[in-house]
Amino acid sequence: MTRLCIAFDRLRAEEKMLKSEAESLGCQTQMLDAKTAVSATDSAPGDVIPGGRCDVVLERCVSYFRGLHMTSVLESLDMSVINAYAVAAACGNKMVMTLRLKRAGVPTPKTHFAFSAEAAENVMKDAGYPLVIKPVVGSWGRGVIPIRGPDTLAAILEARSVTDGPFDRIFYLQEVIRRSEDAEGRTRDIRVITVGGEPVSAMYRMSAGGGFRANLALGGDPVACKMTTEMAELASAASDAVGGGILGIDLMEREDGxxxxxxxxxxxxxxxxxxxxxxxxxxxxxxxxxxxARK
Amino acid sequence: MNCQECDAGLGIPDDADVGEIVSCPDCGADYEVAGRDGSGIKLKQAETVGEDWGE
Known part of the structure; x- marks a missing residue:
């Protein structure tokens, strides 16, 4: 019997579905609330996971940094974690992730990186408007803003100078992918879930309210998508580029397809x-x- | 069990698991199921959405 741990910090529908499936597949299932877990340099697995050592851990924290650090603790105790620390670290930083995709030859939007406000302004001068700025660490489409002119750029730079967090000095500026719109002015992107490199499912995400972001967290609608060979191959290649595991690959369709x-x-x-x-x-x-776990 | 903010009934499902979030139907305050003690449920204030939350 596989001893499977699900590490979480907010028990969502996803974690409940995983627990139910784990029990259906005969796993001995242990839930680990990362918010209450503690560890020390001399900890044993049982000090961290109430039920003791597990064969494999599904790391499901909604807080990226909490999950990343929890993964490091569990790997240091010789437990197999999905996703591995190296994979989580690569995906959690958009700049690292983009560079991995490019290095692996996976088609990805042209992206500029700058490390000061002045350098970011120079990028805009050279590349021209519009570009999309994205926080290097962040999710659910938050802080993803199309910069269509100098006023928007100035506002973003000023806001970042006020908050002045360590990631505010990292500028990730990406080309705007021109996409077709439907009759209601909505654009779409594609989400493919890969498990162990295998694409298992795809959906279209329709942007909400005429916006260009299609994140479901922002009100985007999931629509069934028949996965094409190209989608499947790109998703597998993107998974390989960051080290595999369980991943959500997001794709966009250029106007030329x-x-x-x-x-x-x-x-x-x-x-x-x-x-x-x-x-x-x-x-x-x-x-x-x-x-x-069996490997 | 009632909401600490507005005193509305929370209507916690019988099968709520530890870690699950319960929202007040009236004011929207979020609570996390912190533990179960027999038929009783312990709640604590849920964390607010963090800058690093997401996928």
């Missing part, structure tokens, strides 16, 4: 895609964890 991968997500949410998918996604994830 060519696909680009613009994001790889580490702790992938699947409540929305499960509504339109024919596959049992949590079951595939748990089965992958069980197979990983």
């Amino acid at each position: 060519r696909l680009v991968v613009h994001e790889v997500n580490n702790t992938v949410e699947f409540k929305g895609i499960s509504k339109v998918s024919e596959r049992n996604i949590p079951q595939a994830m748990v089965q992958f964890a069980v197979d990983t």
Whole structure:
């Protein structure tokens, strides 16, 4: 029997689905609330996980940094974590993730990186408007803003100088991918979930309210998507580029039909895609964890 | 069990698990199920959305 741990910090529908599937597949399932866990340099697995050592851990924290550090603790205790620290670290930083995609030859939007406000202004002068600025650490489409002119740029630079967090000095500026709009002025992107490198399901995410962001967290609608060979191949290649595991690969369709991968997500949410998918996604994830534990 | 903010009934489901979030139907305040003690449920204020939250 596989001893499977689900590390979480907010028990969402996804974590409950994973727990249910793990129990259905006969796993001995242990829930670990990362908010209450503590560890020390001389800790044993039982000091961190109430039930003791597990064969495999599904890391599902909604807080990226909490999950990343929890993963490091669990790996230091020789437990296999999905996703591994190296994968989570690569996906959690958009600049690192983009560079991995580029290095692996996965088509991705042209992106500029600058490390001061002055350098960011120079990028805009050279590349020209518009570009999309994205926080290097962040999710759910927050802080993703199209910069269409100098006024917007000035406002963003001023806001960042006020908050002045360590990541505010890192500027990630990406080309705007021109996409087709439907009759209601909505654009779409594609989310593919990969499990162990295998694309298991795809959906279209329709932008909400005429905006250009299609994140479901912002009100985007999930729509069933028949996965093409190109989508599947790109998703697998993107998964390989960051080290594999359980991932959410985001793609956009250029107006000429060519696909680009613009994001790889580490702790992938699947409540929305499960509504339109024919596959049992949590079951595939748990089965992958069980197979990983047996290796 | 009632909301600490507005005193509305929270209507916590019988099968709520530890870690699950319960929202007040009236004012929207979020609570986390912190523990179960027999038929009783312990709640604590839920964390607010952090800058690093997401996928």
